[in-house]
Amino acid sequence: MVVISELRGGRALESLYSDIHTSEGAKRQQQRFCGPIVALTFNFFVAVGIILVNKVVMGKVGFNFPIALSLIHYVTSWFLMAAFKALSLLPASPPSKTTPFSSLFVLGAVMAFATGLANISLQYNSVGFYQMAKIAVTPTIVFAEFMFFSKKVCLQKVISLAFASVGVAIATVTDLEFNFFGACVALAWIVPSATNKILWSNLQQTGNWTALALMWKTSPITIFFFMVLMPLLDPPGVLSFNWNGNNVAAIIVSALFGFLLQWSGALALGATSATSHVVSGQFKTCVIMLGGFLLFNSDPGIVSICGAVVALCGMSFYTYLSLRSLKESTMAAKSLFPKQNSTSPSKLKAANGEAEDNKGAVNMV
Template structure:
């Protein structure tokens, strides 16, 4: 779960360990950021369930030709809590599972192959839940020519963060993803002159400073071999991944408008194109392991990663439909804090390590930003109801 507002976007919910982040970052961004006037688009939860949404209008026009998809019925608090718990555990699970996979030297440099596998799992999951038996959404087709630029951006949005995870500590990887929010805000300002409230900008300053502190202290060499650190490559891939994810988040808004598709419809078209495209590049980029020598435990983890990806895709649909921005934001911060805490515990660092200050500053800043943006949305809703 932070966005390019004024617009909405679809995230690759499963492909990167960034579903923590990216997917979910895209969805959280959509729920929090301010919207402009002419560029205004609805947040994903509005897109999926609001009767007056742009995509709903499209579906209404198509209703004469095809049955309307069944939406999840409003469910109890217990049901929403179950899906949020599934999403939380799957998100945490995919980060640490992928980290374990990438810790295997023979698999660390097979990133494109791993991304293609996740794209296939993403498509298979969406294909399954779009069938009439489930009817979570109605698939719509886009031409390869239309979708190819976005598929390339989607691939970078997944591969670069995964490379960051492979060469970084989990703590640094997750804290660095906080920069997605200010980067998206900066891109929105440059491209669309969209501005944030003053208090939100002030909250992002310590968030960025905290990430800088973690970047510095986490990358310092240590005499203790048991302490997990971040390499220079990890820092480089992290910042490249943040730029790629931010560009993808901002850019995808125009595709929602251009193709008149919901997030799931767009992702359903992107995923297979991205996977197929990578097949042409994999032989020239990836370093393949001797597959027979890959431990069985790693194969189990790869299957678990795919399972977590599917659970994230499915649970995100219900979370968007059944919860509001406050619940979604709280869940997002719970996942961030949990991943950072578990990453710290497994890193071997002492409680008094200097980078812990940066962690608290960064997380405190992004939580303050979320509070400001939620208050701003509440004010906008109050003014709109008058």
């Protein structure tokens, strides 16, 4: 029995290794191991982790160069993916003819601008105003997907999104400060942010792109635009920063979390939708606020707490509706292939023998 289980485990690993060398197989494996709940949970914990790490980097370490830090994140991600590729562990990309280079170029450029403008918005705006700008991304995504992809949102989801947005607005209104330049930057950030999420989600869901494969193709483009934006948006002095061992170690840890954040965000966009990813971002904000109130005795005020609770209720209901519709669509897709679904391993074994059954099981993975 031990030998049989080891053989089956070895064949499963061999099948998994061979699958990532085709775009269809790699996409299938990503969908198999990383569903919506897994992807959103992974993204949530990584996002909270990088907030804590970046507080150390920008606070204790004093590395106040947000664009340069983002550039380091993406360069580190690219080197890690290059190592995966050298070890033949990087999932295969679809044929170049299936996705025009212009789409990949736009995605890489939009990602750089979305990240850069977000950092500037945080620099010139209060956290409350920044969160208010993030709320505007949700209707922008819904409107854009309806106009360009004919995607419609049911009334129940619209109501839940409205509750979530109002709740976030109430939770952050106490920290609302207006700065004209910061407001212009925040408004300019909304469109690239929405476009970035829509493109990431659409390319993965309509093609055979996996998160890592798409990151591998777009990272050099994003790095190039970060290099252009860094001298324009960052304060001077990055080269004269105290690059000692402790500071470099903290920045490297931040870069590793940056890779995980980019990967988990791409997985979440591929498994859910652009709107769901924005809602999950607002969910993180409310959880962090309530966590600080419950665990660290922070006092955001009763108005902010009530707003966060309302937002969490709206987000939870939206998540429930999204998962229910995903389950219904999956069941509908399975019903189109009743003969394939009714085929059981025992029938295959009776028809073809144990050896053929094992071979078939490997090919079906």
